[in-house]
Amino acid sequence: MEPERKPLSLLELCFRSAVDNLRYMNSVDNLEMGLLKRILPHCTLEQLTHIESCTEMDLTGVTDVLWKRFFQREFGEADMNVAIKRMKESGVRYKWKKLFEEKTEKQKQVEQRMSAGLRNKYEAANAGTQYAGINLVCMKLF
Amino acid sequence: MMGKGGEAAASAQHKEENEEEGDMVGVVKLISAEGFEFVIDKKAAMVSNTLRNMLTSPGGFAETREGEVRFPEISTAILEKICQYFYWSLHYASGKETAEFPIEPEITLELMMAANYLDT
Numbered sequence: 001m002e003p004e005r006k007p008l009s010l011l012e013l014c015f016r017s018a019v020d021n022l023r024y025m026n027s028v029d030n031l032e033m034g035l036l037k038r039i040l041p042h043c044t045l046e047q048l049t050h051i052e053s054c055t056e057m058d059l060t061g062v063t064d065v066l067w068k069r070f071f072q073r074e075f076g077e078a079d080m081n082v083a084i085k086r087m088k089e090s091g092v093r094y095k096w097k098k099l100f101e102e103k104t105e106k107q108k109q110v111e112q113r114m115s116a117g118l119r120n121k122y123e124a125a126n127a128g129t130q131y132a133g134i135n136l137v138c139m140k141l142f
Numbered sequence: 143m144m145g146k147g148g149e150a151a152a153s154a155q156h157k158e159e160n161e162e163e164g165d166m167v168g169v170v171k172l173i174s175a176e177g178f179e180f181v182i183d184k185k186a187a188m189v190s191n192t193l194r195n196m197l198t199s200p201g202g203f204a205e206t207r208e209g210e211v212r213f214p215e216i217s218t219a220i221l222e223k224i225c226q227y228f229y230w231s232l233h234y235a236s237g238k239e240t241a242e243f244p245i246e247p248e249i250t251l252e253l254m255m256a257a258n259y260l261d262t
Binding site for chain 1: 224227231234235243245247250251253254255257258260261262
């Protein structure tokens with residue numbers, strides 16, 4: 001007689017299905033935190049952002065540690081440690097999602113400033129070349 | 143050879159097995175939030191640990207006596223899927239079923255909440 005095979009529990013099958021379909025997931029309202037703890041760590045940055053924006057309840061209890069991981073991955077361990085140190089010194093604790101968003105915004109501003117600087121330099125250099133060109137034409141004419 | 147004590151123990155064990163088998167015989171009615179009734183074998187219902195506790199508890203849940211369990215928070219579509227899982231689970235364990243149990247993405251979260259409640 002064949003030994004009995006143990007089927008996967010329905011809960012386990014649901015976890016697998018949820019993880020496989022994270023890209024379609026919207027609101028997770030009403031879902032217990034214990035269940036979310038098993039699903040959300042599989043999210044990409046974009047998926048987690050989307051799910052949190054679609055969900056009314058506060059998911060910080062589950063997602064804070066995930067945002068900390070995204071912060072570390074995106075900005076490096078040194079920046080993460082700086083953020084931890086500053087929070088310790090000020091005695092204020094911020095959500096890692098907020099820190100991630102602010103750091104992203106700050107970086108975007110730096111990039112914009114840098115690209116504006118480069119553009120200005122290029123334009124100035126270009127204007128100089130044109131001016132020199134005009135001078136050359138004028139010299140030839142006279 | 144078994145002594146008298148052994149016979150008594152064997153008899154008690156046999157009685158217990160019969161009782162357990164007795165618990166598994168018959169049908170049970172599961173009623174969804176919308177009032178739709180699913181009549182399934184007790185054996186299938188007992189795939190769920192929550193239902194098993196309800197149906198076998200000696201304390202006497204009303205569900206045990208009446209053979210019906212109401213789920214005011216589980217919709218008909220989800221309860222139907224759960225019943226399908228119960229039978230799939232039995233067939234899979236006995237080797238009659240080899241295919242995976244299909245779960246549609248759009249019902250996954252609702253089904254997960256119900257599965258969590260039913261401990262199945």
